[in-house]
Amino acid sequence: MVNPDTVLYDSVTASRSGKDEEKPKFGIGQKVKLIKEIVNDGTYPHSPIGTLMMPQGAVGYIKSIGEFLQVIRVYEVHFLGVEEAPVEIVGCRENELEALEDYRDEVEEELEYMRKHREEHYKKD
Incomplete structure (x- = not known):
């Protein structure tokens, strides 16, 4: 049964639901902290609506970046060691x-290292 006093976050009609910025604010592998608690809005079928899914202050890492309705950026975050979730x-x-x-883009750093190495190695005098 759903508690009628539970306030749910509606990602479709919330004030920040417009098109996100062109580039993501966070990168894959980056360490982040949750600044708002997350409750089940009905998208997780194995818990009742309103169930606390992750408490405020939980620490995790960005696992992947996706989109909802092609306008809302969603970060898949892996939180570690949160017993009450x-x-x-x-x-x-x-x-x-x-x-x-x-955030460190390690792939871009490696590519830059390889470019510099090639320039130095194949430099014509």
């Missing part, structure tokens, strides 16, 4: 997360 992986919006570390 029924799941470890939760979909989050940008306004629900805070970065705990700067």
Whole structure:
């Protein structure tokens, strides 16, 4: 049974549901903290609507980035060691997360290293 006093986050009609920025705010593998608790809005079928899915302050890592309705960016975040949560992986919006570390694009760093190496190695005198 659903508690009628439970306030649910409606990602479709919420004030921040417009088209997200062109580039994601967070990157895959980045450590983040949840700044708002996440409750089941009906998208998780194994718990009643209104169930606490992840408490505020939980720390996790961005696992993947996707889109909902082609306009709402959703981060799949893997939260570790949160005993009171029924799941470890939760979909989050940008306004629900805070970065705990700067993002490093390791693939881009490796490509830049390889470019520099090639330039130095194949330099013609």
